Amino acid sequence: MNxxxxxxxxxxxxxxxxxxxxxxxxxxxxIGRLAVTYKAEPTEEVKNDCVKEMIEFFERNxxxxxxxxxxNTIFGGALS
Amino acid sequence: MNQVLYNIDEVIKMIADGQTLILxxxxxxxxxxxxxxxxxxTIPYFMGECGGEFSQEKIYVTTLPEFVSNIKIKxxxxxTIKNVYSEAPDHGFSIIIVSALSPTHLTFSxxxxxxxxxxxxxxIGWISGVxxxxxxxxxxxxxxxxxxxxxENGAVVLSVDLPKNKAATLDIINMFKPGTxxxxxxxxxxxxxxDVIVNGKKQNFVSYLKENNIDTKPxxxxxxxxxxxNTSFQAVNEEEKRVDFYAPVFKAVEYKLxxxxxxxxxxxxxxxxxxxGGEVYFxxxxxxxxxxxxxxxxxxxxxxxPITFGEIAYQLMNQTLAYMVxxxx
Numbered sequence: 001m002n003x004x005x006x007x008x009x010x011x012x013x014x015x016x017x018x019x020x021x022x023x024x025x026x027x028x029x030x031i032g033r034l035a036v037t038y039k040a041e042p043t044e045e046v047k048n049d050c051v052k053e054m055i056e057f058f059e060r061n062x063x064x065x066x067x068x069x070x071x072n073t074i075f076g077g078a079l080s
Numbered sequence: 081m082n083q084v085l086y087n088i089d090e091v092i093k094m095i096a097d098g099q100t101l102i103l104x105x106x107x108x109x110x111x112x113x114x115x116x117x118x119x120x121x122t123i124p125y126f127m128g129e130c131g132g133e134f135s136q137e138k139i140y141v142t143t144l145p146e147f148v149s150n151i152k153i154k155x156x157x158x159x160t161i162k163n164v165y166s167e168a169p170d171h172g173f174s175i176i177i178v179s180a181l182s183p184t185h186l187t188f189s190x191x192x193x194x195x196x197x198x199x200x201x202x203x204i205g206w207i208s209g210v211x212x213x214x215x216x217x218x219x220x221x222x223x224x225x226x227x228x229x230x231x232e233n234g235a236v237v238l239s240v241d242l243p244k245n246k247a248a249t250l251d252i253i254n255m256f257k258p259g260t261x262x263x264x265x266x267x268x269x270x271x272x273x274x275d276v277i278v279n280g281k282k283q284n285f286v287s288y289l290k291e292n293n294i295d296t297k298p299x300x301x302x303x304x305x306x307x308x309x310n311t312s313f314q315a316v317n318e319e320e321k322r323v324d325f326y327a328p329v330f331k332a333v334e335y336k337l338x339x340x341x342x343x344x345x346x347x348x349x350x351x352x353x354x355x356x357g358g359e360v361y362f363x364x365x366x367x368x369x370x371x372x373x374x375x376x377x378x379x380x381x382x383x384x385x386p387i388t389f390g391e392i393a394y395q396l397m398n399q400t401l402a403y404m405v406x407x408x409x
């Protein structure tokens with residue numbers, strides 16, 4: 001599965017509280033926590049750190065079916 | 081249903097046979113076990129094979145599947161618990177038991193979301209407890225079976241590697257949903273709060289609860305992208321105008337009072353059959369669900385496990401059933 005890079009705007013939308021529901025518990029908890037972190041300090045540096053953490057999480061867990069569904073939820077089913 | 085509650089002699093034999101075990105039981109039972117490859121936490125309440133059960137003699141036993149490898153046991157304290165996610169296996173799972181009311185419990189509960197690699201690798205477990213009539217007289221404990229010694233302040237973690245074709249998936253079953261009422265925020269992270277921001281306006285939290293005649297048996301609920309995370313009320317201290325919780329509230333997170341739940345067992349059984357998606361390998365449920373829903377003698381589907389003073393699925397939760405499934409990928 002190709003995980004989109006740092007510049008993909010959908011990552012930032014997640015940090016800004018885009019209202020999606022995920023299947024994998026860790027996705028929900030991790031993005032929920034990162035969104036709170038970014039809301040408290042909405043700087044470019046914090047944004048990049050948070051997006052990097054999301055990408056690392058999805059890279060690590062991309063073989064899990066629920067994680068694949070969550071990625072497709074974020075990117076509108078455009079991933080393969 | 082498979083046997084999960086064993087008497088002390090049976091567990092001693094399993095340890096002597098060299099099995100690696102994850103145990104839950106009263107201190108009176110656990111203190112009789114010899115050293116070996118096991119971890120444990122104190123609690124005398126269980127969802128056993130026959131339903132909710134209180135016992136100070138029986139021990140709840142979880143064994144490891146044959147396909148796991150690289151078994152490690154480690155004890156953390158309040159200074160080292162920050163490493164718990166980073167030191168978890170790259171592809172496996174970790175089971176953690178934390179001694180309730182200890183400095184390690186406090187640090188993990190409040191700071192876990194800030195630790196490196198938070199929620200990136202499966203970590204499930206529970207907070208140890210005691211017979212409720214002994215609360216305040218006997219300290220909850222954990223055990224590292226390697227020495228078989230009780231520990232009052234710490235977290236014991238058993239971690240394993242999984243083969244590449246298997247993955248551990250954690251999930252929760254939470255009967256509680258955020259209600260449609262006031263939006264609540266807190267100004268600080270912590271196990272207690274004096275003030276609350278209600279729909280943008282600050283007021284004393286005790287006064288708010290009293291004025292609105294709020295039942296504090298249901299928890300506060302935060303909605304984290306569809307995960308409903310509870311924080312249970314422990315005490316409303318009118319003298320000190322302070323509300324205490326069983327898990328921390330976090331600043332910048334919106335909370336709602338939960339809708340009340342009726343017919344816990346019926347709803348639970350329905351939700352469990354909907355959502356688990358595989359054989360549950362490990363689970364634990366909250367002492368408050370056990371008490372408020374009167375689960376003693378009742379079965380909650382085929383789900384068994386210790387009844388705990390807090391559930392951990394990546395982070396501390398309350399009034400929630402946490403479970404782990406090992407699935408083929």
